Amino acid sequence: MSGQVAHQHVLLVDDDEMIRMLAAESLQHAGFRVAEADCGEDGLRLFDEEDFDLVLLDVMMPGIDGYAVCERIRQHARGKWLPILMLTGLDDTESIERAYAAGATDFITKPINWLLLTQRVRYALRASRAIGEMMRSQQSLAHAQRLARIGNWEWSLADSRFACSDELRRIFDDLKLVGPATPALFLNRVRGSDRAVVEAARQALLTEGTPYQLTYGMFRPDGSLVEVFEEALAVRAAAGPIVKVEGITQDITERVQAQRRMEHLALHDVLTGLANRQFFAQMVGVELERARRARSACAILYLDIDHFKSVNDALGDAAGDRLLCDIAERLRVSVRGADLLALNPPMRTAEMIARVDGDAFTVLVMELRQSEDAILVAERLQEAIARPLLLDDGREMVLTASIGVAVYPRDGDSVEALWRHAEQAMYAAKAVGPSTSRFFDSAMNTAACVRLELQNDLRRAIVHGELRLHFQPKVDVASGRMTGAEALVRWQHPQRGLLGPGQFIQLAEELGLIVALGDWVVAAAARHLRQWADRCLEPVCLSVNLAAPSFARDDVARKLGAIVEQAGSSPQQLVIELTESLLMVDANRTIADLNRLRDEGFGLSLDDFGTGYSSLSYLKRFPIDELKIDRSFVTDVTRGGKDAAIALSIIELGHQFGMRVVAEGVERGEQARFLLAHRCPVQQGFLFSRPLPVDEFEALLRNRRIFDVGLLTGAADDMATDNRPLRANSPV
Secondary structure: OOHHHHHOEEEEEOOOHHHHHHHHHHHHHOOOEEEEEOOHHHHHHHHHHOOOOEEEEEOOOOOOOHHHHHHHHHHOOOOOOOOEEEEEOOOOHHHHHHHHHOOOOEEEEOOOOHHHHHHHHHHHHHHHHHHHHHHHOHHHHHHHHHHHOEEEEEEEOOOOEEEEOHHHHHHHOOOOOOOOOHHHHHHHHEOHHHHHHHHHHHHHHHHHOOOEEEEEEEEOOOOOEEEEEEEEEEEEOOOOOEEEEEEEEEEOHHHHHHHHHHHHHHHEOOOOOOEOHHHHHHHHHHHHHHHHHHOOEEEEEEEEEOOHHHHHHHHOHHHHHHHHHHHHHHHHHHOOHHHHHOOOOOOEOOOOEEEEEOOEEEEEEEEEOOHHHHHHHHHHHHHHHHOOEEOOOOOEEOOOEEEEEEEEOOOOOOHHHHHHHHHHHHHHHHHHOOOOEEEOOHHHHHHHHHHHHHHHHHHHHOOOOOEEEEEEEEEEOOOOEEEEEEEEEEEEEOOOEEEOHHHOHHHHHHOOOHHHHHHHHHHHHHHHHHHHHHOOOOOOOEEEEOOHHHHOOOOHHHHHHHHHHHOOOOHHHEEEEEEHHHHOOOHHHHHHHHHHHHHHOOEEEEEEEOOOOOOHHHHHHOOOOEEEEOHHHHOOHHHOHHHHHHHHHHHHHHHHOOOEEEEEOOOOHHHHHHHHHOOOOEEEOOOOOOOEOHHHHHHHHHOOOEEOHHHOOHHHHHHHHOOOOOOEOOOO
16 A cells, blocks of 8 residues: 555545445545544545645535535635545436536546545545646656646737647547637537536636536547547636636546446346346336336236256256247347238237346336237247257257236236236246247236245255155066156145145256255155165165256265265165266266266266157266166157157167166056067056155065056056056065
């Protein structure tokens, strides 16, 4: 910290004790000495008694307000050039101009960014020093002007002579800023929106001697715009008339541009450049007020990319980000005003598109003639997204989107209500299937409330012991013996009863609980294995599903091994089921993690094989022990055709790669017989047993896990229809 900063003295005047305390602490930490006053009167008294290098002055105070205090300080000889920074919660132009008119050097809007406060103070002090040096020495002035981008000028009224420093010429990029026509030339180059204010200030300066401080934009000869801060005063002769005008002009273009960049970043999505949630809400609020006055209808469309998480997991974050940018551009093009006006009936979007979540976007459509017209826009957006996207490796990817629609004023009269209802409609659309659109209705709100209650309850479920494991046997149909079982999680909700995974797994993913849930399943399965061993029940292997976030953790093998060891069981009795999309992310790391899992003793199963991004080259490299044929291929396997061909190919592939093959979703005897005849004896499904609670599953273990394969008849098919398991034989 420089000695110069340590000697600088700041007067802080604010009636808000908390702001004074925080500001004083920030400044003192930066090495400034701070004197505090809680009102304008005390501030003026301290100013009379002590010397200060800078004043931080609140605008709105009881008694003498900040404007009056600023004016009084400027009347002092010591305060004429003292930097005064106004602290204000007002951001309207009139208040800012009034602060400058009172003599403020700059203003800082509330709420105050404390990290930047000391920098703003330092900046003001630096500018003040530059001005002081200008008054003391022309040589020092020239140097200071180059550092601070400040140019000085004077205009002699007697001979209409205009003179300026080299720095001012550099600021305006004009070496011809001399002669009687220069003031008029200046005014002609001022930005149109600022010209009237600048002209009025200069006229008041010339006729009444009123000094001014202004911020405005001026065009250089090449057409570029420079933002400047200008301060000017009148110089009078001994007899009193104004003889010349002197001023300084500072190039603040970089500061203004930086401020605009920060404002843009605060209101726009960094990845896509679209408006963000905050900016969209602000814009929608304005448009709703316009629609209210015009008594017109409008709609919010809430769009979510179907299954994008799986795509992102498979391709990686970088490729996923590029897809999102492509989608954003397609949406931007699809909602261009000219395109929507060409629809029948025509509609308007008023630049209303935003990215509001990872793969979620919103669009506001204005001037609807009837509510149903919003679906035309939704269909247009879905068509745009569904066009093939080209991946970096040359492959094409086709994505779809679900869209929810909420219409003003029918579905809500506020931004919050419309937004919430459009999102609820989107979830209802997703429940129907991909690439679906739905209007909001009141039943969705009820469903959303139920969903919110489940979210809150799920956070407590793991801790409060409400989760359960059910077990679905895997059967060797050739012998009737149970070769293992899949552990499936259930939630014993205290009010809603037993809930299946389809009712809460997605919630767990959205809430970030899926890793904790996966660890609980592994731990619970290991505990049951330990308990069955203690009861001398025959050993059995259990399969557990592992979600992508759980597998993506560092050192996943060690962590899962520690969980199993703590439960007193062995990894050799556990099979980890993984999905294809999970394996496609960072193949080298995945292979290393899989090898470590096998080294720990875990078996590895590839679940739902053939439904994702199947790659034989990957399958050859991965240390997989088991392939599971997805139920979607098993359902119609006996009818021949593509499903049968895929199922038989997976069976043959598994045998060639030395892997076990398990068919899941077997519900009819003819399916079981077909699969057995084609060398897939290990099967799982309702034909053999529904997922069983622990006590019923233990009964199977006590009965030596023997199933009556003679029941693979039409009668067995009838039993599977009502979801009852086949009868287990007596122990042998």
